[in-house]
Amino acid sequence: MRETITTEGGYLSIETDTAKPDATTIVERKGLGHPDTLADHLAERLSRAYSRYTVERFGAVLHHNFDKLALLGGASEVRYGAGRMTAPVRVLVNGRAAPMCGGEKIPVEGIVEAEVRAFFAERLPEVSQHLNIAFNITSNSSPGAVLTGDAVPDRTRWFNPRSIDDLRERRVRLSNDTSLGTGWAPENPFESFVRELVDHFSGESDFTLSHAWCGSDVKLMGYWDGEQADVVLCVPQKSRLVASRAEYVRNTESVLAECHRLAGLRLPGAETRFRLNARDVPEKDELYLTYTGSSIESGDEGVVGRGNRVNGLITLLRPMNLEGANGKNPVYHVGKLYNIAAQRMAQRLHEATDGHAEVHLVSTTGQRLDQPWRILVRLSSPEVETDKVQALVAESLEGFPALTDELVSDGIVLS
Numbered sequence: 001m002r003e004t005i006t007t008e009g010g011y012l013s014i015e016t017d018t019a020k021p022d023a024t025t026i027v028e029r030k031g032l033g034h035p036d037t038l039a040d041h042l043a044e045r046l047s048r049a050y051s052r053y054t055v056e057r058f059g060a061v062l063h064h065n066f067d068k069l070a071l072l073g074g075a076s077e078v079r080y081g082a083g084r085m086t087a088p089v090r091v092l093v094n095g096r097a098a099p100m101c102g103g104e105k106i107p108v109e110g111i112v113e114a115e116v117r118a119f120f121a122e123r124l125p126e127v128s129q130h131l132n133i134a135f136n137i138t139s140n141s142s143p144g145a146v147l148t149g150d151a152v153p154d155r156t157r158w159f160n161p162r163s164i165d166d167l168r169e170r171r172v173r174l175s176n177d178t179s180l181g182t183g184w185a186p187e188n189p190f191e192s193f194v195r196e197l198v199d200h201f202s203g204e205s206d207f208t209l210s211h212a213w214c215g216s217d218v219k220l221m222g223y224w225d226g227e228q229a230d231v232v233l234c235v236p237q238k239s240r241l242v243a244s245r246a247e248y249v250r251n252t253e254s255v256l257a258e259c260h261r262l263a264g265l266r267l268p269g270a271e272t273r274f275r276l277n278a279r280d281v282p283e284k285d286e287l288y289l290t291y292t293g294s295s296i297e298s299g300d301e302g303v304v305g306r307g308n309r310v311n312g313l314i315t316l317l318r319p320m321n322l323e324g325a326n327g328k329n330p331v332y333h334v335g336k337l338y339n340i341a342a343q344r345m346a347q348r349l350h351e352a353t354d355g356h357a358e359v360h361l362v363s364t365t366g367q368r369l370d371q372p373w374r375i376l377v378r379l380s381s382p383e384v385e386t387d388k389v390q391a392l393v394a395e396s397l398e399g400f401p402a403l404t405d406e407l408v409s410d411g412i413v414l415s
């Protein structure tokens with residue numbers, strides 16, 4: 001059943017009794033030390049640091065975006081029981097940021113450099129002293145500033161406001177782009193297991209605390225048919241903490257044992273097969289052995305938007321889009337806000353209907369942020385009260401100012 005309702009901004013379509021997702025699942029997750037995750041998290045950190053500075057100094061988030069950031073891998077030398085960096089990791093800070101407000105200069109490069117160095121000191125300490133930061137930050141306005149006589153188009157003041165009163169979003173928040181935000185719920189047990197397993201090996205856990213050789217550039221691709229699971233997993237080891245080939249092999253056995261232990265807890269009764277570090281050729285000493293625990297040390301690259309989606313997974317058989325949410329402006333960039341809002345709406349609808357829920361929010365550039373052009377809600381439940389769905393959607397769309405505040409204050413972890 002489908003019902004379409006006219007809204008202030010466009011249309012809300014509600015589809016009920018839709019098919020639940022097939023049991024077959026293909027899912028990927030990249031860990032904290034993966035170059036794409038590093039790029040995502042660093043870009044978001046820069047956006048939040050700049051936002052906090054301008055809020056504290058001027059009372060508003062000024063125009064910026066760091067969502068085109070890229071990392072270019074350095075070079076390293078790896079030996080059993082040792083290792084070192086031989087060339088720095090290059091950090092390409094690509095984006096835009098207002099350099100001043102009301103004639104007061106904003107130390108954009110100073111903010112960025114401090115955050116980049118602090119980020120790597122926390123995430124990959126071995127890399128923090130081997131960074132080459134390239135600033136490609138402009139303050140050019142988007143197309144649309146047409147000169148007529150001596151008048152100064154408002155758009156040219158976006159990145160050099162006379163005061164925060166020049167910020168159009170102080171009056172009404174308009175979508176910056178024509179784009180799509182997508183969310184769905186609930187996760188199936190295998191998707192939740194993938195998230196937990198990658199976090200277990202790439203973050204701070206009992207395993208990583210007791211096995212310091214475990215690196216954070218973890219990546220998992222999994223296939224699940226509802227009864228059996230096949231998992232391909234990469235877990236690096238830190239060379240200075242691995243004395244020999246035999247020790248490396250013993251460590252991989254520890255990882256596999258931990259995988260099977262967690263699978264027994266999270267996927268009871270299922271047959272789960274694991275393939276670890278598939279490119280290893282131990283007899284030739286071709287191993288996933290790294291100095292830092294991440295391939296960013298040796299030529300790999302990381303780019304915003306190529307990693308996990310806003311929900312933390314890459315789900316090839318689920319609805320998803322290709323927006324790089326990290327580093328986007330938290331006030332009006334729909335590529336960030338609509339994806340978070342859609343995911344939260346889907347979770348609430350799942351809880352309300354006890355079934356599968358999908359939400360798709362489509363924006364039109366220049367249209368009010370809280371009035372999407374198209375809203376598509378798909379629910380597996382056959383009996384749904386349309387007015388309650390409409391009320392939930394409307395309530396969620398009113399929450400963008402609070403969502404911005406949550407993002408700026410580090411209340412949300414993306415991917």
